[in-house]
Amino acid sequence: VNIALDAMGGDRAPREIVLGAVMAAPEYHHTITLVGDPSQIEALLPKPVPRNLVIHPATQCIAMDEKPVEAIRKKRDSSLVVAIEMVKDGIAQAVVTAGNTGAATAAALLSWRQLPGVHRPAIASTFPRHGGFFVLLDAGASPDVDPEHLVEFALMGRAYSERVLGRTDPRVRLLNIGEEPGKGSAFARNTYALMSHYPWFDGNIEGKDLFREPCDVVVCDAFVGNIVLKTTEGVAEFIMSLFREALPKSKLLRLAFLPLLRTLAPLRKKMDYAEYGGSPLLGLNGLCMICHGRSNAKAIYNALMSTQVAVDNKLIESLRQHFAHGQAK
Amino acid sequence: VNIALDAMGGDRAPREIVLGAVMAAPEYHHTITLVGDPSQIEALLPKPVPRNLVIHPATQCIAMDEKPVEAIRKKRDSSLVVAIEMVKDGIAQAVVTAGNTGAATAAALLSWRQLPGVHRPAIASTFPRHGGFFVLLDAGASPDVDPEHLVEFALMGRAYSERVLGRTDPRVRLLNIGEEPGKGSAFARNTYALMSHYPWFDGNIEGKDLFREPCDVVVCDAFVGNIVLKTTEGVAEFIMSLFREALPKSKLLRLAFLPLLRTLAPLRKKMDYAEYGGSPLLGLNGLCMICHGRSNAKAIYNALMSTQVAVDNKLIESLRQHFAHGQAK
DSSP states (O other), rough: OOEEETTOOTTTTTTTHHHHHHGGGOOSEEEEEEOOOOOHHHHSSSSOOOTTTEEEEEOOOOOOOOOOOHHHOOOTTTTHHHHHHHHHHHHEEEEEEOOOOOHHHHHHHHOBBTTTTTTTTEOOHHHHHHHEEEEEESSOOOOOHHHHHHHHHHHHHHHHHHHTTOOOSEEEEEEEEESTTOOOOOHHHHHHHHHTTTTTTEEEOGGGTTSSOOOOOEEHHHHHHHHHHHHHHHHHHHHHHHHHHOOHHHHHHHHTHHHHHOOOOOOOHOOOOGGGGEEEEEEESEEEEEEEEEOHHHHHHHHHHHHHHHHHHHHHHHHHHHHOOOOOO | EEEETTTTOTTTHHHHHHHHHHGGGGGGGSSEEEEEEEHHHHSSSOOOOOTTTTEEEOOOOOOSOHHHHHHHHOOTTTHHHHHHHHHTTOOOSSSESOOOHHHHHHHHHHHHHBBBTOOOOOEEEEEETTEEEEEEEEESSSSSSHHHHHHHHHHHHHHHHHHOOOOOOEEEEEESSSSSTOSSSSHHHHHHHTTTSSSTEEEEEGGGGGTTOOOSSSEOOHHHHHHHHHHHHHHHHHHHHHHHHOOOSSHHHHHHHHHHHOOOOOHHHHGGGGOOOOEEEEEEESEEEEEEEOOOHHHHHHHHHHHHHHTTTTTTHHHHHHHTTTOOO
């Protein structure tokens, strides 16, 4: 089995991407194909090169701020498009990228197409919460969806929770602006009505309860999901910056706070997206693991490891069966 | 001038509500009318009672989880409905409530109606950010709006920023899932197109930049706005709980961290909704200041003070003129 890694995508590419692959290689029982500029990639590899790392040349690179559809049409030899085409051709089984999310979503959708029975793909993003974590989807793949599509997201989120995160009978909740059934926009109320036919549905959840109430899968549309993802990031950074400012200015005095800073390590780890191994784009005939644009080597390492779990546990095949049998389950 | 305070609304009513009025009374040049159960209210007032505090009896009380429209129809003698009717009858000039937000919005809308030219009311919520604060609307008043309504929200947010928060030429941004003009859902793109005709519009803002980029007014629909409000609250509480857990368990060892905890006071203050004086419901023929359900006396004090500023600076009259002259400004 072969995992295609977009070596040129992300704010810190290719350096951190390649280093992440080097970190993962000793623990990897599949081959990692680094797609991108061979000379830049080679310069970052140790000697001797780990046996399960190979390079596949691609001459172009899609920038983080390029318009997705235009970029993937023009740059057919970009590291991202080449990696995705490798999956389509059966040469690779999954793609890992920290590049332009919109371009990755568009390229994967156009090249792989939806699984039979799935109408819209969704990005499943993992969030920390008190005593665990939950998966939120759609975190940004498909704007402008209908309530029926959120039921698909729920089924995809459940399969991902079971196959990759090891949950048994994952519970699903609908992100809404009130807990009771009649709350929210017309879209939210209609979605609630559809979801309430399923045994795994546990009702609405509000933003303030996301981080404290036990729950495995939270569904919402891509606009709301992306706003939640980015706002969470913004609030956490804001509080951390206030915390840094609250510390004394003198370096000597700061030393006194070192023990506390060390005590806070679990907190930092919990808030650190790099710990969460990327967000899979689900619902297509192939697996694309989308990493934060600012991913460092550790983030790429974790994304490669969870991609391995997804491939080993046949996540895509399980989704295909799920939807082939209809949504009755 | 007379401000009607819903003494029975909120998780900590009537105690904290009445105490907030007592705190505000010495600095208040208007009368505060405490609406609710006279015996409960009187028991909480100091002797002698401050001259500018009066009681208006109301025999009923709307619970925090009651269905809004049903509650205001059935409970015509509830503290909330009576306070709102006092404004309609010209006996009071504004309402302050920490009660059921949905009921307050519905009652004010049904009783006062929209200002001429305004189609939907909006709640303007104040958020802290690096180096200041911003106002986000709609934080939960009007689900299911059209792009035109967000232009109205922008105009209302600007008037509030100018009249109450003292901003000059407030700048407006649209909450979106990307910075560039073409980003987001169809709704967001259409809103962007409408807004771009106005000189005060500064383009899109993403969730991650809300807390660090200078900006006065952020607009979005009520669903997204309420999700942002609650998620921000949830993330802040989550980080604070992790912080508390990171502290040593022993009481003696915790003493060592007291200096740091004291240093963190500005952080707590910045994240404390009680500092922000309530969120006005804008766009109606009357002013309703909506406070957090968990409001303590300080929160009510701050809400009363900012209501005084709004009344003194003729916020509603300014909004009426704004919209009477059309939206061309």
